Amino acid sequence: MQQLLTTALTGLTLGAVYAAFALALVLIWRATRIVNFAQAPMAMITTYLALVLIDAGWSYWLGFAVALFSGLLLGALVERFVVRFVSGKPEINAVILTLGLFIVLHALAALVFGSRYRSFPAPFGLTGFEVGGTTIALTGFGVFTIAAVGVALIGLVLLFRGTDLGLRMRAAAFDREVARLLGVRVGRMLTLGWALAALAGSLSGLLIAGGGLVHPSYMDGVVVYGFVAAVLGGLDSPVGAVVGGVALGLSLSLVSGYVGAELVPLAALAILMVVLLLKPGGLFASVRERRV
């Protein structure tokens, strides 16, 4: 019972991080029909920026804010100056493009920041809370992680559902030509979509790094988990991404706790294959079937 609770709580925290990453993938998919495999190294770079500031003696929160802001900027730049040029081309081009970016960002980070492991601080405690004399697996930072992802999700939903800007962004993603005819600056909306996505990605990068080690490839597994989470949710819905993230976090935590941590990526692969083959529209598929 104790172990199951520990596993579940760890899974919940992990799931929140995967959810943030899946949100990033879903936002970009909705806007441009591209899965941004370079999201992981983008988040890695912004986390390194935070680490440089923190190591130089600035506060954690300044590093946090700078990382989020630079994520916003990086996303916008990548869309405007790189991705824009493959729109309308065969989809394999976009995939190869984001992989090329993946390699470039990786190599750049290793060149600039070095490739050794560096520890990243956490703003809250990393020991579990005590409940009735026993220590449970939920830490102060874990609570912060879950809350931060919750705030990000609510913010996005409010933006998309409740504001004029969100409406224009949805229109641009839904049908470019019609939106353009109705006076929406489609290009700007797409750039904004990528920027917001990279912001969510940076958030997940910061949350994974907190209290752990940072390395140029520390996010490589997360791109897989985030992708699986996004596919679980159907790749189209932010809420689905978050639910998928949490479900995946819980399942992988079970695998890690009861089978072996080495097999976690393999379990993610198995889950992905089962979902894609049996329910390609994701677990929350609406009417429209998706062609995978």
Added chain:
Amino acid sequence: MPRKPLLLALAGLVVVVLVLENTGPFLTAQFTTMAYFAIAAGGLTVLTGLNGQLSLGHGALMAVGAYSAALLLKSPESALPLPVILLVAMVITLAVGVLVGVAAARLHGPYLAGATLALAVAVPGIPLFFGEALGGEQGLTVRMPEIPGWLADAAYFVTGQDLTRIRYLAYLSWLAVIVVFVLLANLSRSRVGRDWQAVRDEDVAAGLAGIDLGRTRVLAFVVSAGCAGLAGALMALSARLAAPSGFALTLSLLLVSAVVLGGLGSLTGALAGAALLTFLPPLVTGAGTDLGLSDVQAAHLAPLIYGLVTVLIVLLAPAGLAGGLRKLTHRRRNS
């Protein structure tokens, strides 16, 4: 069998003998590296260029071949001849390729990329989990078997030099390159190859024309998995080691970039991509240290160049990627 590939193969054989007989041990080892990259890139070229399936998991398939070879070479008494071991490693990877291919055949674009990416990330965990049998983090050391006596004698008789194990492996690797490339060239020119291209360009039309889409895609995947397995076995022999760190995600991504760099869809391109993967790093790393970078930093210059060039190729020659040159000219004429 068409004459042209055979003539090219013979010419290739002559070049290989001339080159390998006149290079020192270091370059010979590098040529072996180029050979296994070429085999893997050739398989990936056929899969991606001709059939339009992008696999990010070929590094993982190379791992299957490498570990198969390492396990087959474990006990010295029952050791089979090296070519047989290579063949068995290839067949084992083929079998794995059927499994992956059946799943992959139903996926497209980013879904296929994501699934094979998951494969690339997942496979290195397997030897860690089965540490007892597969050596865990350290991996399995691979014993390079003795050269058969008759072969050593024959080689000495013909060339007047002792056949070292390094040179033996290089010959074996390049022989494998020639055989694989002749087979792939013939296959892509045959009916099978035309089916692959038809499915790549217009899958609905191809289906209506009576091509079994699933079977065609699976076959392409299996052929290319076999190449990856053979390449992985040669890589293990060349490195004398099969370890998880050798098959990280980077390997899969570099293979893709090699295929794109060489020019998607042409086997000559695969050869060029393999040469780039082998010979660019030492050059660039040397230049980097001359410019005052540390060794560790300079080692990342080569991937930086691969990545940048890959991005540039996608941006500057977008139509040349998926459909090959034919599609490009077609589009030009119509626009």
